[in-house]
Amino acid sequence: MIGVAFAIIISLLTKYTGKVQIIEAGFIFVLGYLSYLTAEMLSLSSILSITFFGVCCQKYVNANMDEKSVTTVRYTMKVFAIGSETMIFVFLGITAIDNVIWVWNTGFILLTLLFAIVYRFIGS
Template sequence: MSYLAYLNAEIFHLSGILSITFCGITMKNYVEQNISTKSHTTIKYAMKMLASSSETVIFMFLGVSTIQSTHDWNTWFVILTILFCSVYRIFGECLVIGEREEDR
């Protein structure tokens, strides 16, 4: 089923990774009801192991590429990143403070 979602995304020139992700999210509710508890436990821990392994590989590649590659400096990218992070941090803090004040 996920391969079909991937193929459909590729046919329409969309993101295959996102289509597989949303296919998995959608199928989760139906698959859990149709498998045994033992199978559910096995799948759950196998997915955790695969996620941890994938994360390790990604960070290894990220570390290697950080050391080996030449980097281009983009001043506007740095300035806008800091600006947006600051704005959204202030916005998020205002929402949290507003919720707290509303509860009092």
């Protein structure tokens, strides 16, 4: 419900920011992060909050925002996604090299690769 509430707020905000296009993209990131923090403060699922925020606001925000702002948000999100994915695989690689905790687990490695491929297709 928190993500949906913040999606309604951002939909209303972008409806009235047509003349000030420079702050439209900033609102998306700020309110998305506020959705995350609010859920975290209330000990709820912050990942679900941000997921519902994105799903609920996508249709209305894209319709209300300028095309340049939509493009800015789209490419910035892709940069963040690729950077996050890279960091996950770096940490996974560092963990695999550590001799103290290194134990070969074929099932874990195969499931990690399977889920990474599946979520790449879902996210693309």
